[in-house]
Amino acid sequence: MGIVNVTPDSFSDGGKYNSTEKAIAHGLLLLEQGADILDVGGESTRPNSDVVSVEEENERVVPVIKGLAGKAPFISIDSRNAKTMAAAIDAGANMVNDVSALSHDPASIDVIAGSDVMICLMHMRGKPQNMQDAPAYGDVVDEILSFFEHRLELCQRRNIDIGRIILDPGIGFGKTLEHNLLIINSLSRFKKFGCPVLLGASRKSFIGDICNIDEPERRVSGSISAAIYGLSQGANIFRVHDVAQTRQAFDVYTAISRVK
Numbered sequence: 513m514g515i516v517n518v519t520p521d522s523f524s525d526g527g528k529y530n531s532t533e534k535a536i537a538h539g540l541l542l543l544e545q546g547a548d549i550l551d552v553g554g555e556s557t558r559p560n561s562d563v564v565s566v567e568e569e570n571e572r573v574v575p576v577i578k579g580l581a582g583k584a585p586f587i588s589i590d591s592r593n594a595k596t597m598a599a600a601i602d603a604g605a606n607m608v609n610d611v612s613a614l615s616h617d618p619a620s621i622d623v624i625a626g627s628d629v630m631i632c633l634m635h636m637r638g639k640p641q642n643m644q645d646a647p648a649y650g651d652v653v654d655e656i657l658s659f660f661e662h663r664l665e666l667c668q669r670r671n672i673d674i675g676r677i678i679l680d681p682g683i684g685f686g687k688t689l690e691h692n693l694l695i696i697n698s699l700s701r702f703k704k705f706g707c708p709v710l711l712g713a714s715r716k717s718f719i720g721d722i723c724n725i726d727e728p729e730r731r732v733s734g735s736i737s738a739a740i741y742g743l744s745q746g747a748n749i750f751r752v753h754d755v756a757q758t759r760q761a762f763d764v765y766t767a768i769s770r771v772k
Contacts, residue, residue: 513549513588513751514542515714516580518572519556519564530572536579543584546759549607551751552576552600553590557611557685559644566595577603586630594619601627611636611685613663625670632678632710633663637686647686653698656681664705678749680710684717692718696738699745712751713738736761 517528518535529535539550554572555564573589573596580587581604588607589600594617597608606629613633614621624631635656637647649655660679667677679702681695692713702709713719719734720726732754739750739758743765752758 513551513710513749514539514545514547514755515751515753516542516550516552516576517556518552518554518576532575532579535576539576539580540583542755545756547584547755549586549588549749550580550584551588551590551609552580552605553609554596555591555593557592557640559640563641566593569593569596570599574599574603577605581605588630588632592616592620594623597623601629606630608632609680610634611640611682613659614666615663621666621670621672624667625672628676630676630678631667631672632680633660633667634680634685634710634712635659635682640685643686647688647691649691652687652691652694653701656695657701657704660702660705664707674705674707678708678710679705680712680751683711683713689718689721692716696741696745699742699747703746708748709746710749710751711739711742711747713742714750714752714754732757740765 516535516539518530520530529538542550552573554569569591577587577600586607587605588609589597589605590609591597592610592612597620608624608629609632610620611634613635614624637643681702683692683695699709699711714735715728715731719731723734725731735754736758740761743762750758
């Protein structure tokens with residue numbers, strides 16, 4: 513899953529693709545580099561990010577989705593707002609990636625239930641504006657598993673087929689360094705529900721904390737290391753900034769693992 517941020521303030525590449533033309537060109541480049549999914553977002557959800565109006569979010573993402581529709585197996589809209597989800601689906605998106613797991617906007621589950629798109633449910637403690645204010649858990653993995661169990665039950669009640677659902681434990685979303693490491697170390701446990709598991713660790717601050725690197729663009733090697741570990745744990749989808757480098761690492765890892 514290649515990241516296409518149509519935002520001025522995303523933590524790693526905010527502003528670099530903050531126009532329709534630049535975002536479409538970036539998406540096409542990610543496809544050439546080996547992306548299977550393009551995740552288009554118009555609102556940053558980094559810690560302490562500003563809330564964007566639905567109207568502005570739509571103005572950012574809908575033209576980009578229209579420009580990329582049909583060029584990738586999956587075009588995903590990264591949004592927690594029902595109106596944006598609906599507009600994106602109308603524009604050609606066939607996946608929704610919701611950091612709130614359909615809890616931020618009460619109408620969002622209606623959009624998913626009334627469509628046939630894939631839906632990624634992500635775990636987040638709190639909201640982007642406060643999620644990193646001393647996050648605490650008894651057992652972080654157990655609590656996220658319980659959260660997913662309840663969200664899946666809600667989807668089942670709305671007749672959203674489990675075959676359409678992807679689970680993302682939400683690295684960096686209301687978690688400390690230790691929480692993030694425990695989650696990645698335990699990714700295989702999230703396979704219990706029979707849903708694909710998404711790992712979104714690319715360039716995140718926990719890598720900077722481990723390696724003492726402030727600049728997100730210098731965290732590529734650490735991102736690939738986390739992705740390789742996730743691959744060994746059975747993760748299915750990897751949300752990344754650096755598609756070519758990650759794809760190359762996966763190709764080599766896979767070739768070595770197949771040797772007998």
